Amino acid sequence: MKIAMANDHAGYALKEEIKGYLESQGHEVIDFGTHNEEACDLPDYIYPATMAVAEGKADRGIFVDGVGYGSAMIANKVYGIYAAVCQDPFCASLAREHSDTNVLCIGGKIIGSAIAMETVKTWMTTDPITDVEKYTRRVNKVKEISEKHLKKLSEI
Template identity: 75%
Template sequence: MKIAMASDHAGYELKQEIKEILEGQGYEIVDFGAHSTEAADLPDSIYPASIAIARGEAERGIFIDGVGYGSAMIANKIYGLNAVVCQDPFCARLAREHTNSNVLCLGGKIIGSAIAHEIVDVWMKTDFMGDVEKYVRRVKKVDEISEKHLRKLSEIES
């Protein structure tokens, strides 16, 4: 599975740790930056990573900034992305099982390495409960909102 990873300067170090672990597990990582702890604007890395996921160039994304919310705000503006902020493994499991999220956002200033690694592990290994009608129905309703208010990349790029 190919994963788009992105961060700002506040999430750089945690992104590097998680990237190394995921590569060790056989995942292919595409790193959209930041590439150091020097001040970096979040949209400069999160937006291109989000576009890559929307185009199908990566199946999922893991974005890390100071608290996670900035990354989620940017990602959720892109059609086809369902970004969640998780601060514990329980939320990570439910975010996959119940919402079929495809982007995980973490706060490098909020959680430490050990809990972040566990969150990522749970989120990556948990499947959507696509056989439970209520979750399918709820995800479909969210998708219908996107259909109404967001534009597909194919509409923008043509």
């Protein structure tokens, strides 16, 4: 699977650790940076990584910033992106099972490496629930909101 990764200075170290894990599992990582811990502007890295997922150049995205919310706010402004902030494996499981998220956002200042790695492992290996009507109905309602309020990439 191709995974777009991006981070700001606060998420750099954890992103590097997650990247190593993903590559060791046979995934191709497309790293949009930043590539150091110097202060930077989060949108400069998250937006291009988000576009890679939206355009199908990556299957999923994993973004790491200070708390995760900045990345999610940016990513969720793009059509076809369903980003969730997950700070533990339980939330990661639900984000995939119940919401079919395609972008995971993690706060490098919020959780430690061990929990972050378990969160990524869970999110990467959990499939959405597609055989229970209430979950598919809810996911479809979110997609309907996107259809109503966000422009498709082909319309930009």
